[in-house]
Amino acid sequence: MSESIKRRIAALRQMTTARGCTEQEALAAAEKAAALMREYGLSELDIEISQQSVKAKTHGASIRDRLWRRLALCTNTATIVGDVDGHHRTFIGRAPGPEIATYLFVVLDRSIDRAIREFKKTPDYTRRRSRKTKRQVVYDFTAGMVARLIYRLDELFADAFSADALMDADRALVERYPGAGIVNAKSQGAVKNGNIASLGYLAGNNVNLSHGVNGSAVPKAIAGKAGCL
Numbered sequence: 001m002s003e004s005i006k007r008r009i010a011a012l013r014q015m016t017t018a019r020g021c022t023e024q025e026a027l028a029a030a031e032k033a034a035a036l037m038r039e040y041g042l043s044e045l046d047i048e049i050s051q052q053s054v055k056a057k058t059h060g061a062s063i064r065d066r067l068w069r070r071l072a073l074c075t076n077t078a079t080i081v082g083d084v085d086g087h088h089r090t091f092i093g094r095a096p097g098p099e100i101a102t103y104l105f106v107v108l109d110r111s112i113d114r115a116i117r118e119f120k121k122t123p124d125y126t127r128r129r130s131r132k133t134k135r136q137v138v139y140d141f142t143a144g145m146v147a148r149l150i151y152r153l154d155e156l157f158a159d160a161f162s163a164d165a166l167m168d169a170d171r172a173l174v175e176r177y178p179g180a181g182i183v184n185a186k187s188q189g190a191v192k193n194g195n196i197a198s199l200g201y202l203a204g205n206n207v208n209l210s211h212g213v214n215g216s217a218v219p220k221a222i223a224g225k226a227g228c229l
Helices: 003-013 023-040 044-048 063-074 097-119 131-156 163-176 194-206
Strands: 049-055 077-081 088-094
Touching: 003 023, 003 044, 003 049, 044 049, 044 163, 049 097, 049 163, 063 077, 063 088, 063 097, 063 131, 077 097, 077 163, 088 097, 088 163, 097 131, 097 194, 131 194
Parallel strands: none
Antiparallel strands: 049 088, 077 088
16 A cells, blocks of 8 residues: 555645634545545554654664664554565554654664774774674674663653554554564574673763654654553
């Protein structure tokens, strides 16, 4: 189903007298929206649920994917990785959840990349001799940073969590991607250098999460009633 059709219907449904339309304009828009919904077999939930995708370097089994799954939970969205070229992560849910999730995905992903580049300049990385040990300390650093960012997301979105919105998002994901499966994340490995993980944890404090979509503050409430994460 074309997202453009859903956006068109959503726009028509916004044409109300409360938004400045005349009664005649509002009635015509409502009738057109209803006709389009019948024509394309769309329900109320189909219109209310949106989705957005963002390019992703990982494919479900990376340590970073823990963060992306938590980001989905915090924004009341369901998430799936992979599409035609296998390099996108999609967030599905009630607006503005998917928009916020994809925005923060980019912010967080770039911040982790930047922190790793800086870490690789330190003796904690450069003194490692083998490729295996270098990979391990990068993993440990990333794991620590991911842990801190998960905690910060939980704090930031604590008042926005909605079990009902998440249920709708999960149902929409199943309907839109009926063949989707669960990625096995057991290959993530374990942290072996606690001090390195601590450096990553501290680096997680330096990521600016205070700005949401289009530079505005991240909404305290996204959809549904507030709850506890």
